[in-house]
Every structure is written in C-alpha cells, then in structure tokens.
Amino acid sequence: MELALEARGLRKCYTAAPAVSDVTFGLYAGEVLGCLGANGAGKSTIVKMLTGLSEPTRGQVLWFGASIHKDLVAYRRRLGYVPEEPELYSYLSGWEYLEMVGTLRGMDRAKMAKKIDALLALFSLAPHRHSSIGSYSKGMRQRILLIAALLHDPEILILDEPLSGLDVVSALIVKSLIKTLGERGKAIFYCSHVLEVVEKVCSHVMILRKGKVIAYAPTAELHRMVGHASLEQAFVHLVADRDAEQTASEIVQVMSTGAA
Amino acid sequence: MELANQHWERLSHGLFLRLVRHCVDRIFSGDESTEPGELDLSIATVLALLATPTAFVSLFCMDHYGSLLLFLRGQATDFDPYTASSSDEYFFIVLAMVVAGAAAVWKWDRLLPDRRDYANLAPLPIASSRIFLANLAALSVLAVVLSLDVNAVPSFLFPLVVCALQTSHVFGVFLATHTLTIVAASAFGFLAVFALLGILMALLPYRAFRKASPYARCGIVFVLMALLTTTVSVPRKMEHLRNVSHAWAYLPPPGWFLGLCQTLRGQRSPAMTSLGGAAIVGLLFALALSLAAYSLCYARCFAQSAETMANLPARRAARPSVVFRLLDPLLLRSAFQRACYRFAFRTIFRSEEQAFALGGFLSLGIVIASQTLLAAMNNRPSLTMSRAIPSAEILSVPLIVGFFLILGLWSVCAIPAPLRENWVFRFHVDSRSRECAPLARKIILTFVVPALATVCLPVYSHFWGWRVGVVHTALVAMSCVLLMEGLLVGFRKIPFTCSLPKFKSHVIVSVLLLVLGYFAFTSVTATVESWALVDPLWFVLFAPVVLGVSVWLYWWRRGMAENDRRILFEEQSITVVEVLNLNS
Secondary structure (H helix, E strand, O other): OOEEEEEEEEEEEOOOOEEEEEEEEEEEOOOEEEEEEOOOOOHHHHHHHHHOOOOOOEEEEEEOOEEHHHOHHHHHHOEEEEOOOOOOOOOOEHHHHHHHHHHHOOOOHHHHHHHHHHHHHHOOOHHHOOOEHHHOOHHHHHHHHHHHHHOOOOOEEEEEOOOOOOOHHHHHHHHHHHHHHHHOOOEEEEEEOOHHHHHHHOOEEEEEEOOEEEEEEEHHHHHHHHOOOOHHHHHHHHHOOOOHHHHHHHHHHHHHHOOO | OHHHHHHHHHHOOOHHHHHHHHHHHHHHOOOOOOOEOEOOOOHHHHHHHHHHHHHHHHHHHHHHHOHHHHHHHOOOOOOOHHHHOHHHHHHHHHHHHHHHHHHHHHOHHHHOOOHHHHHHHOOOOOOHHHHHHHHHHHHHHHHHHHHHHHHHHHHHHHHHHHOOOOOHHHHHHHHHHHHHHHHHHHHHHHHHHHHHHHHHHHHOOHHHHHHHHHHHHHHHHHHHHHHHHHHOHHHHHHHOOOOOOOHHHHOOHHHHHHHHHHHHOOOOOHHHHHHHHHHHHHHHHHHHHHHHHHHHHHHHHHHOHHHHHHOOOOOOOOOOOHHHHHHHHHOOOOHHHHHHHHHHHHHHHHOHHHHHHHHHHHHHHHHHHHHHHHHHHHHOHHHHOOOOOOOHHHHHHHHHHHHHHHHHHHHHHOOOOOHHHHHHHHHHOOOOOOOHHHHHHHHHHHHHHHHHHHHHHHHHHHHHOHHHHHHHHHHHHHHHHHHHHHHOOOOOOOOOOOOOOOOOOOHHHHHHHHHHHHHHHHHHHHHHHHHHHHOHHHHHHHHHHHHHHHHHHHHHHHOOOHHHHOOOOOOOOOOOOOOOOOOO
C-alpha cells in the first residue's frame, strides 16, 4: 500500500504550552485512520496542519514523500476537506455555494453542474438547492460540506466530525460511503469523538490526549493491546481523567441540593 | 462606565428588569458571532460616535455667535437671538433627526427579538407578554438614551454660545425650548424610521421583507441625507411664511419642529403655530405607528418564529445566470475570477451590511450631485441648459456620482462577509494569485461603464450635442479609471473575505487626502474641462496628470515585495516591537 500522507514530529504552539506535540503517523491509500480524543486534545489542530490551513511550529506534513507546502495548490487539488463547523455563506443557495467551490477548483462547467445536481439528489437536498443556506438545518449544511468535499473525486479525504448534525439515515449513508471510498483506494483521515462510529468505520485508530499520540494501532487490536474488552473501555482507560459514574452522581446531587 | 455597568447590574436583578437588560444588551452589544476583525462597537463607542456630529457643530457655532465678533461687527446691542439663530436651530433639528434616524436604520436588525432569543427564552417559564413588554421597555430606553446622547452637548452649548450677552430669562427660555425641540426631533426621527420599517415588515411576507429590507433602508438613508441638504433653503423660506396657516404641508418635518421651537419662544404667527401643531401631531402619530408596528412585528418575528422558519417554502429554481455566462468569455478568463466575481455580486446584493454601506455612499453622492445641479440651475437658470457649453457645476455632476460610487465599492469590498466562512477561499485559492486587483477592477467597472454609457453619454449628448457628450463621457471615464487605479494600488484581498483594517496611525492623513482628492476629482477636473470645451488647448493640462499617475502606479507596483503581493485574509497591525520566538 502506498503512503499517501505522513505527519512527522508535528508540533503546534499558540501560546507557551503546545497544542500538539510530536505527532507522527502515516495514512495509506485505502486506509481509514480514525483520530479520537476528548475536547481540546488537538484533533482540529492536527486537521488544520494536514490541510495546510495552519503551519506547524515544527515538523512536516508529507504528501507522497514531499512537503505539502512545496506545492500546496497541487496538494489541495487532490484533497477533500470537511471542517468541524459548517461555516457557509448564508446568503448563497446550496447550488451557488457548490458551483463556487467547483469553479474555484477549475472544474468543467457542464460536468460540474451534472455532478452537483446528482449529488444534491443523492443527499436529499435537491428540493432545497435554490434556497439560501441561511434557511438550512445543521444537517443540511453538513451535507453541503460533504458534497463540496467529494465533488472533484479527491484522493485524500480529511473529515472532521462529518456526521455532526446528520439524521440517522444520512449518517448511515455517510458511514457506508466512507467504507466504500476506503475500499476504492482513497486515504481517509477521520476525526471524531464518537467511539462507536470510529470503531465501525475506521481500519486504524489514533488516540490523542493533551496534544500527544498515546495509542496508534489497527482498530481491531487496540483494545486488546490495552487489555480491555472494547474500544470504549480502552479509550476511557487511556484518556479519561475522572470516573464518569461518579461525575454523573455529583451532577445529580448539585441539581437537587445545590451543593457538591 | 465600569461603575455605571456595576450599578446597572445590581439594579437589573429582578426578572422583568433582567429581561430588559438582556434586550438592551442585545441591541447595543456585538453579535456573538462577530469575530475580531469584524465591525463590533461597544455601547460607549456607539454613544460617543452618535454624539460627535452635534458636538462638533456646536463648537463651530462659536465663530458665528462669539460675543467679541458680534461686538466687532457692531451687532452686540441689537442682536435678537431667536431670529438670528433660526438657521442654526433648523440645522440642529435636522442633525438630531438624521442621526437618530440613521441609528434606527443601523441597529434595525437588533431592535426586535430574533430566532436566537426565541430559542433561548421561549422554553423558559416566562410569559410571552413579559418578553413583549421587556423589549418595548428596552426600545423606549434606547429612544430616550439616543435622544439625550445625540443632543447632550448642543442642548447647553448652543444656547450658551447664542445667549452669552442676554439676560438669564432669555437664556433660560432659549435653553428650554432648544432642548425640548431637538430631543423631540430626535425622538421623531427614531420613531418614524422604526414605524416605516416595522410596517413594511408586518405587511410583507418574511422572505420578501428580507429581500426588500436593504433597499428600504438605503432609501431611508437617502431621504435622511436629502434632509441635510434642506438646511440652506428651508430656514429662508420660513422667514417669509408669516401668515400661511397650513405651512406644514409645504415643509419637511424638521420645519415643523422649527415652527414648534419658534412658537414656544413666543413667535406666534399662524404659520409657526400651524407648524408647531404639526410637530406635536407628527410625534404622537409616529409614536402610535411605532407601537402598532412593534406589536405586529413582535407577533411575526418572535411569537411565530418557529412556524415562520419551519414553513418557509423552498425557493423556485433560480433563473439561469445569463449575465454571468455572457461575461465569462468576455471578461472573466480564469476560474478564480469567475467564482469570485459571482460571489462578490451576490454578496453586494444579498448581504445587508454590504448593500447598506454601498447604498449609503451612493446616496451621499446622488444627494451632493443633486444639490450641485440645483445650485447651478438656481444661479443661472436661463443659461444652464440652453448654453452651447455646460457650466463647470453641470460637468461635475457625473464626476461626483462616479467618485462616491467608486469610493463606495472600494470601501465595501473591505467590509468582510462573516469572516469564519472565508475558510473556503483560504483552502481553495492559491495565495500567490495576483488576480485580486484585476477582479476588483472588473467589479467596479461593471457598475461604472453602464452608468456612463446609459446615462452620462445620452444626457449630455441630448442637451449639448454629441461632441460634448462624447468628450465629457470620455473624460469622466478616464478620471474614474485613474481614481480606481489609485485606490486599487496594493489591493490584494478577495472582496469581503478579509478582516477589517486595524486603525492605522495615518488614517487622518488618508481622510484628508480623500477630501482633497474629492475636490480635485470633481471641481478642478470640471473647471478645467469647461475651459477646455471653449478652448481645446486646455486639454493639454490633463496629459501630465494622466502620465504622472500612470508612472507612479507603475513604479509602486514594481517596487512591491513578493510577500506584499500574496492574498490577504487577515489585516495585520503594524507593531513597533515584534517577538521572534527563535528558540522554538
């Protein structure tokens, strides 16, 4: 299998304390690499460095052996990206937004229009394609982001919480889609804090804690390596600072009595 | 300010007052989605900005009414403050009305509870009527604070300046009537604008109102600016209006309030009484209409918020963008330009901030141009349109509109659409692309060229012959191109995607240059052109200007560093000291 994307010794500092420190991993064609971590673990920072939206303080991101910053434009032509938040211009319609993205990518107009119409229909957005994005629900916006990321048939996909806001049916479609794309040889970096989805969809898992990689293995083997029956237990063992059940009891106590 | 905040926090702890405080905060505070780099002004800044125009005007009045100057003019003994100050009184009334009205237009989106308020407040155990009354109370607070803030300085400074040599009785009457009048005028300005927009919102379907709102607000701004231009002619008209009983029919609303002021000071002619009555009736009518509009709008935008948004029908299929497709092969050669040109036009016409800002610039230009044209026709009516050669004032009209249009478009391109959304451009666009200035050029020319071809050329050709029409249109076009190129030097932003420029130390110089530039662009150009149309040798004067500007632009662009050509998504402040982090 070909190494499509590689992160070597990534480090990012916004303040004195690094947000991400010494992160190294490889993403192969046909592999779906899940990135798990609690809030603030550094997942989105890594995603921004992988997409070139943020430069690492130290370390490199390599695309087929060469730094992505050597030719960022060529790299991004092969890259599809779904950001964590669906930040879209609310006064554009879904169709207009996708047309803008397709045009910015230099796609042929006629082919682009056909693809957009087809993908909008498959993602159940066809009736709303001319409505302004401002009137869309969160799930609809997320689907627009997914279409924009897939429009140009990228080789590498970087997805940051792609199922956020999606209804059950749409989420099933996207999960199935990710699996299919992986089988077709795409390299997919899947960032999430939802364990069940990562377990089902990803072939490999990387767990982050406070900006560092603390576990990196095939999904099927990770929980065995840590000596737990499931990925959830392994994750809790590796990442969680406090006992979930005790915290829940304390919350109920504060609710009823006002004191911890 | 801190103490006032703490005091206000302590006072507003009860449920109703807490709701009122929430509504006031929503009206004044920045939107939570406002990012650093977007326009966000605190309460103190907004109040200071609103108080500035009238404060400055009050200071300038010292020159007119200074007791030493009156003494030197020999007017110290027979100076009647009520009569002598009527023009300035009218000006203060207009300014108070315009500033308050403009504030209502500016803050319109925050005046009524919105979806976010509905999402947060509706699930709580608070009666809808309480929220209704709390927001009404907040609006009343706003109207009162606005009226007092806008008029705080002139309410004591102007009477002080005018009545410095008068008795305390005269001063007291002047102070009381002046304060009452300008506060009432402010309140009228605010309430009238609120009522207009509110009625429109109540009558139109939601989607239609969202589309019409920027244009309606631009129209109101246009009317407010037009009111400013009445400050010369109306007071003069009123001096002759002694015995006309329905004078209010002939005058704009500030004239009613001047009549009220004069009536309260004892100048009880039928005209003044009629005007004073109209002012009171107008104020009460605006108040009633505002309350009605508020009730109707509250029902629509808050009480039925869930239904309104959930049941929005999907839009009809958009008409094919024929215009864009025609421009693709002619004008927009690259993918970057095609995508960003469409984005820019959709932003200008659909995003309220941009549409509003452009409308403001254009309104100002049209108002000044109209005033210039009217002044030219008033000065020499028999000569203006029938001469073989138009006067310099007539020639300056398209230059004035062109100046404000180009300046407006250039300024508007710097106002960001929501900044977080610009990630799509950061991701897809090559930052080394040098197509930002050519793109901005095409956007500006899309507005300017049709205006020249469809208005300037036919009008001047019709009145003064095709030769004058062609020459003048060519000169206006050349001037517009030079102005545009000057403004676009170093332009490296995709319109609407870069944060606002930080306050720069040379902003005062920039403003001065713009003012000087305006006079050079309009008056000087038009004057030389009017000479040149009589004696074509004067056209030679334009050659060195064109050459000089072209050479300067060429050398400036040549001298730019590579890094200074990269696309900018975030304005950097120039720091005196920079930390280099050499250890990391």
